[in-house]
Amino acid sequence: MKKAGLHAVAAILCSLAGSVFGFTGHYKGSGLVHHAKATIIFETKVDLETLGKELNPVLGYYDPLGLADSAFWGQSDEFTIGFLRHAEIKHCRVAMAAFVGYCVQSNFVFPWAISMDGTPYPSVSLSPPEQWDALSFYAKLQIILFVGFLEFYSELSPAEGVDSGLPHYTKGGVPGKYPTFDAIPHPVPFNLYDPFNLTKKTSEKIKARRLKAEINNGRLAMLGIIGFLSEQTIPGSVPFLQGVVKPYSGEVMAPFSADFTIDWS
Secondary structure: OOOOHHHHHHHHHHOOOOHHOOOOOOOOOOOEEEEEEEEEEOHHHHHHHHHHHHHHHOOOOOOOOHHHHHHHHHHHHHHHHHHHHHHHHHHHHHHHHHHHHHHHHOOOOOOOEOOOOOOOOOOOOOOHHHHHHHHHHHHHHHHHHHHHHHHHHHHOOOOOOOOOOOOOOHHOOOOOOOOOOOOOOOOOOOOOOOOOOOOOOOHHHHHHHHHOOOOOOOHHHHHHHHHHHHHHHOOOOOHHOOOOOOOOOOOOOOOOOOOOOOOOO
């Protein structure tokens, strides 16, 4: 990727963060139930409409497919809204990590070896998807298993009479809030969120404002990373990125395609 073009893309995307569309935000809904040490929060469609306007005054609430009224798996609207809220926040965070990672990997890799046999990190002469393909099968497996553990751990809910853990986001828990590692038998020195306790004294008002910014930035990052991959796999599909990212002939949706393939014919 050309560095000047990449820096321009990043600057423009960041400047547009406040205007990205979507239909949800972090909001303490009208239904509050206190349970043990946790506050159960049920968000409603009214809460989404309010936050939609706060996040984007021009577009406001935007749900063209009517997902908030879909009652997923025959559950309540509150269950569905909790699921959608958590899914969006999670996708926002993954997209931001992907977008920043794409920009960094295109210009810098660690100088030391990536494995015990002395294999170096894939060169910056490769695009990020090509760098992934160049990793060994076991390196990819370690990454996916680690992410899988984080996903599994985030879905755990505390058992009856247990103080540790968080209520599930579809059952009144806070969407996007990741549990601490305090309940793990093996000591873990840092938590995934705020490992150095820098936000311990931050007010709830500031946290709410920052989460709104996080959602807007995450929505923009989703457009950004999809734009990169679209232009790489379908040259010319994103005219603004022509000549900025390298064409890629691999399969971005098949993470192990460079290691083995399955013939479905």
